[in-house]
Amino acid sequence: MSVAACPACAGAVPGPRAATPDATHLLHLPDIHCGGCISSVERALTALPDVLSARVNLTQKRVSVAAPGLPSQVLIDALARAGHRAQPLDRGRLGPRDVELRRLLTRIGVAGFAMMNVMLMSVAVWSGATGATAQVFHLVSAMIAIPAVAYAAQPFFGSALSALRAGRLNMDVPISLAIVLASGASLAQAFGLSDRAGWFDAALALTFFLLVGRYLERAGRGAARSAAAELAALEAPQALLVTGDGTRVVAADSLVPGDRIRLLPGDRLPADGTILSGATDLDRSALTGESAPAPAGIGDAVQAGEIALTGSVEVRVDRAGRDTALSRMAEIVATAEAQRTRYAGIADRAARLYAPLVHGLGAATFGGWLLVTGDAWLSLDVAISVLVITCPCALGLAVPVVSTVATGRLFRDGILVKSDTALERLSQIDTVAFDKTGTLTTGEVRLATELGDDDLALAAGLARHSRHPLARAIVAAADARDIAPAQVDGLTEHPGLGLEATHGTRRIRLGRPGWAGPDSDGPSAFLDTGDGAPRPLDTAERIAPETEATVTALRARGMDMALLSGDGPRAVARIAGALGIAAAQARLTPEGKVDWIADRRAAGHRVLMVGDGLNDTGGLAVADAAISPGSGLDAARSAADVVLLRGGLGGVTDALWTARAAMARMRQNIGLAVAYNVVSVPLAVLGYASPLVAALAMSLSSITVTLNAVRRFK
Amino acid sequence: MNVLTILIPVSTGLGLLGLGAFLWTLRAGQYEDPAGDQARALSDEHDDHPAPQAHESS
Numbered sequence: 001m002s003v004a005a006c007p008a009c010a011g012a013v014p015g016p017r018a019a020t021p022d023a024t025h026l027l028h029l030p031d032i033h034c035g036g037c038i039s040s041v042e043r044a045l046t047a048l049p050d051v052l053s054a055r056v057n058l059t060q061k062r063v064s065v066a067a068p069g070l071p072s073q074v075l076i077d078a079l080a081r082a083g084h085r086a087q088p089l090d091r092g093r094l095g096p097r098d099v100e101l102r103r104l105l106t107r108i109g110v111a112g113f114a115m116m117n118v119m120l121m122s123v124a125v126w127s128g129a130t131g132a133t134a135q136v137f138h139l140v141s142a143m144i145a146i147p148a149v150a151y152a153a154q155p156f157f158g159s160a161l162s163a164l165r166a167g168r169l170n171m172d173v174p175i176s177l178a179i180v181l182a183s184g185a186s187l188a189q190a191f192g193l194s195d196r197a198g199w200f201d202a203a204l205a206l207t208f209f210l211l212v213g214r215y216l217e218r219a220g221r222g223a224a225r226s227a228a229a230e231l232a233a234l235e236a237p238q239a240l241l242v243t244g245d246g247t248r249v250v251a252a253d254s255l256v257p258g259d260r261i262r263l264l265p266g267d268r269l270p271a272d273g274t275i276l277s278g279a280t281d282l283d284r285s286a287l288t289g290e291s292a293p294a295p296a297g298i299g300d301a302v303q304a305g306e307i308a309l310t311g312s313v314e315v316r317v318d319r320a321g322r323d324t325a326l327s328r329m330a331e332i333v334a335t336a337e338a339q340r341t342r343y344a345g346i347a348d349r350a351a352r353l354y355a356p357l358v359h360g361l362g363a364a365t366f367g368g369w370l371l372v373t374g375d376a377w378l379s380l381d382v383a384i385s386v387l388v389i390t391c392p393c394a395l396g397l398a399v400p401v402v403s404t405v406a407t408g409r410l411f412r413d414g415i416l417v418k419s420d421t422a423l424e425r426l427s428q429i430d431t432v433a434f435d436k437t438g439t440l441t442t443g444e445v446r447l448a449t450e451l452g453d454d455d456l457a458l459a460a461g462l463a464r465h466s467r468h469p470l471a472r473a474i475v476a477a478a479d480a481r482d483i484a485p486a487q488v489d490g491l492t493e494h495p496g497l498g499l500e501a502t503h504g505t506r507r508i509r510l511g512r513p514g515w516a517g518p519d520s521d522g523p524s525a526f527l528d529t530g531d532g533a534p535r536p537l538d539t540a541e542r543i544a545p546e547t548e549a550t551v552t553a554l555r556a557r558g559m560d561m562a563l564l565s566g567d568g569p570r571a572v573a574r575i576a577g578a579l580g581i582a583a584a585q586a587r588l589t590p591e592g593k594v595d596w597i598a599d600r601r602a603a604g605h606r607v608l609m610v611g612d613g614l615n616d617t618g619g620l621a622v623a624d625a626a627i628s629p630g631s632g633l634d635a636a637r638s639a640a641d642v643v644l645l646r647g648g649l650g651g652v653t654d655a656l657w658t659a660r661a662a663m664a665r666m667r668q669n670i671g672l673a674v675a676y677n678v679v680s681v682p683l684a685v686l687g688y689a690s691p692l693v694a695a696l697a698m699s700l701s702s703i704t705v706t707l708n709a710v711r712r713f714k
Numbered sequence: 715m716n717v718l719t720i721l722i723p724v725s726t727g728l729g730l731l732g733l734g735a736f737l738w739t740l741r742a743g744q745y746e747d748p749a750g751d752q753a754r755a756l757s758d759e760h761d762d763h764p765a766p767q768a769h770e771s772s
Contacts, residue, residue: 035753058750105740113733117726133718140722 023055023064025072026089027079032061037084044082045075062089104215107152111211114148115204119695122201126692138190138198145200149183153207155214171351171396174358175210178387179203185377185384202388202694209702210396217400239270242314255320263308263315265467271320275300278313279495281468282306285437287614288566291445291541292524293469295496295512305614305633309467311495345421346666347399354395362387365685378687385689389680394701398669401709406662414646415655416630422641424666425625426659428606432554432652433597433619435611436565436575439629439649441541445469447477448540451527454486455535459527461486462499462510470525470539471499471510498525506530541575546648551579553653560605564593566615593619610652612636627652669705676701 032041038056045054045065052066063086065075072088079086121137129137153176160176163169182199189198241250242260252270255261260276263269279297284290284306293309296302302315304324365386369379407417417423434440447470451459460478463471464485478485488501488508498511509516509528517526517534528534554561562583565572569586576584585596593609597619600607609616609623612632620626620639628640630647637643644651680697683689689697744751 035757038750038753039757056750057747058753059747102740105745106737109733109736109740113729113736117729120725121722136718136722140726144726 023066024068025065025070025075027063027065027072027075027086028089029056029061029063029079029084029086031085032056032058040082041079041084044078044084048074048078051075101215101218104155104211104218107155108208108211108215110148111152111204111208114144114152115201115208118145118201118204122198122691122695125198126690135190135192138186141198141200142187142190145204146183146187149179149203149207152211153179156207156210169352169355169359171347171355174355174362174387175206175391175396177359177362178384178391179206181380181384182206182388185380199384199388199691199694202691202698205695205698206388206391209698213397213400216397216404219404240264240267253321255317257317257320259317259320261315261317262312264312265308265310267308269302269304269306269308269315271315271317272301272303272324273315273317273319275302276314276316278311280308280311280313281496283309283469285443285613290567291437291441291443291571292568297496309469310493313495345399345424346663346670347395350395350399350670358387358390361390361681361685368685369687382684382687382689385687385691385694386681386684388694389684389689389697390677391698394673394676394698394705395670397702398673398705398709399666401706402662402665402669405709406658406665410651410655410658413651413654414644415651416643416645417641417655418643419641422625423659423662425606425641426608426656427663429559429608429625429656431560431562431600431605431607433562433564433593433600433607433609433623434581435609435613435616435619436563436567436572437541438612438631439610439616440543440547440563440575440579442544443631444542445473445539446542447473448538449523449536451477451535451537453481453483455527455529456481457483457486458488458503458508458529459510459537461488461503462491462501462508465491466493466499470537473539474510474537503529509534541571543575543578544648546650548579550649550653551581554656555580562596564588564596564609564611564616564619566590566613590615590618594622597623608652608656610649627655665709669708672705672708673701676704 029037029041032038038058041056041063042054045051045063048067048070050067050070052068054063054065056063067075076086076088118141121141125134125137156172156175156179159170160172163173182203186198186200186203238249239252239255240247240262241255242262247262255271259271261270261273263280265280275296275298277298279295281293282296282302283293284303287303287305296313301318362383366379366383369382370376373379403420403423406423410417437443456474456478459474460483463474466472475485486503488503491499491501493499494511494515496512497515498509500507500509500511502508507528507530510525512525513520513523515526516528517523517536520536523536524539525537526534527537551561560583561581562585563572563576563579563581564585566588567586572584572586576582585592588596593616597607597609601622601624606624608625608627609619610627611617611620612629613636614633616628617633617636617639620628620636625642626640627642627644628636629649630637630643630645632640632643642651642655676697680689680693683693739745
């Protein structure tokens with residue numbers, strides 16, 4: 001590589017294109033934020049012998065690495081040594097890059113260039129150029145404007161055509177009509193067919209401003225979509241396939257019924273199946289909302305999404321991929337989602353009202369002037385001025401600019417708004433329904449029983465070798481009291497039952513009622529130290545840190561709240577009592593949640609569902625709006641409009657209040673746009689609107705709504 | 715007014731130059747990572763040895 005003459009050029013001019021290797025790995029770096037991080041990541045990676053190149057994209061918080069044949073774990077380890085967290089991204093799931101966005105930018109560039117040049121020439125005409133000079137200016141303007149419009153306004157023409165073909169009117173029909181008529185009439189007049197003023201600059205300005213609105217809309221949606229795709233790509237589920245000679249890691253998508261897979265403690269089941277050997281405790285909370293794990297052994301059916309907590313098991317795959325209960329649920333969600341996307345946003349409603357009005361007004365003006373003056377060119381000219389002035393330039397910007405600003409602000413706070421109309425639906429919410437496990441609570445349990453120091457030390461000595469939630473709670477309790485776990489020997493984990501070990505001469509058991517202690521319904525587990533009666537252990541769920549503040553804030557704003565849970569009545573009542581939520585429903589099936597929400601909606605309420613599990617997806621899909629924590633299951637996140645990436649429920653209130661502020665701003669903007677029309681349309685109908693007035697009104701109203709949108713919220 | 719025959723092509727040409735420059739920046743991927751470019755501009759790491767760019771061929 002040659003050394004460039006000036007240091008600045010060196011960064012700007014990359015080496016010869018052919019020499020730059022293609023990226024083979026894509027890693028997500030959640031924590032990078034500054035220039036220092038960029039160089040330390042790139043240095044850590046390029047220091048590895050097999051890495052050809054590494055390039056950080058700070059905007060997307062990703063690094064693309066060219067290292068053919070190198071396992072991504074090597075890269076992740078190298079980054080961990082440099083102090084950076086990294087997760088591999090599955091490139092197949094990220095989907096192709098949005099080329100449409102770049103194409104729109106190109107069109108904006110072309111429209112902007114043409115608009116500025118044509119406006120300069122129009123200034124000459126407006127300031128009094130006549131005769132041959134004006135003619136030359138018109139011809140040159142036409143040479144620039146016609147190809148520019150033909151290229152840059154294609155998105156509007158395409159959309160208008162498809163709407164007309166379906167027998168509908170949308171916002172793009174009057175837009176296309178105005179652009180085509182204005183260009184056509186100006187072309188005729190450039191060749192001397194009429195002596196009216198030209199509209200080329202108006203046609204181009206229309207195209208330019210509307211393209212900017214289109215671009216913002218698409219960019220906002222694209223950012224949310226790519227972040228959602230990233231979430232999915234992070235989780236590329238894998239499976240441990242049992243083959244003739246050992247096990248092999250494969251992608252969960254490649255499993256077929258009849259495969260045998262091994263599940264280690266802590267693994268999430270990638271497919272539905274039957275346990276062939278071994279036993280374990282299954283965490284089904286993601287599917288049913290139940291907080292207590294259930295034991296499972298040989299012959300039991302298991303479902304994708306469940307987590308094996310204790311023993312390792314071998315499972316025969318019965319249904320995989322799209323056939324699993326989990327995916328079928330996701331499909332139900334997709335159908336319900338399609339229903340929700342039919343919700344007409346405020347821009348659509350305005351357009352539905354507006355489009356016929358604009359056409360009617362334009363036609364009436366043409367007819368009226370033709371009747372009165374009998375001059376077809378003059379009438380067409382006035383009609384064009386009406387179409388250009390009423391054209392929803394500001395209206396087309398009013399809504400997308402606000403939603404881009406609002407979603408961008410939420411995204412910086414770790415709140416991902418996935419759907420277009422989510423802000424609007426969120427702003428109308430009056431009832432919030434929460435799921436319990438994993439949403440209001442952290443999904444972890446804590447030890448509610450106070451144990452003596454010695455007992456706790458013994459219990460922690462056993463528990464620190466297990467992934468069972470109760471065991472973790474015991475270790476956490478011991479840590480909190482600074483008690484060192486006792487030394488135990490011969491520890492064995494009996495999946496579905498508990499832990500057993502010896503301490504000195506005593507046999508110690510920690511496990512479920514009926515095994516480590518008397519069979520009873522009350523406590524979750526017993527600790528049998530071989531010394532005195534077994535001690536009962538009670539657990540309570542841990543309420544997530546931001547939950548209480550969120551619930552209080554919602555109540556202060558007069559929101560109705562409800563707790564919809566699949567868990568038992570006792571656990572539900574405890575959380576509902578602690579948070580002061582009166583409407584608490586326990587043992588709800590997924591259908592039960594859907595029915596509850598449907599009832600409320602039928603009663604005229606607007607319901608927001610907040611949930612993370614598979615049993616919530618139905619509710620998330622039928623509710624007016626849905627929020628899911630980032631820790632939620634894939635299916636729940638895809639059913640939700642908003643995903644909280646930050647953790648904690650604080651984002652629920654942020655999203656709701658921002659949505660309300662954004663809606664108020666959108667209405668304001670539409671009001672401003674309409675106000676401009678109310679002033680300028682009478683002028684246009686009466687024939688006082690010259691192209692100069694039209695250009696001024698259009699630019700001013702577009703700039704006003706844009707400024708109003710970027711003004712600080714609240 | 716004959717001066718127009720020179721000035722109009724000149725002004726249009728300058729405009730086209732600007733458009734060309736914009737399209738070039740777009741194609742060269744200069745809008746892919748605005749936050750990163752901001753930070754890189756201040757770093758003198760690659761001043762003497764420009765880094766090869768990896769292409770995201772996704």
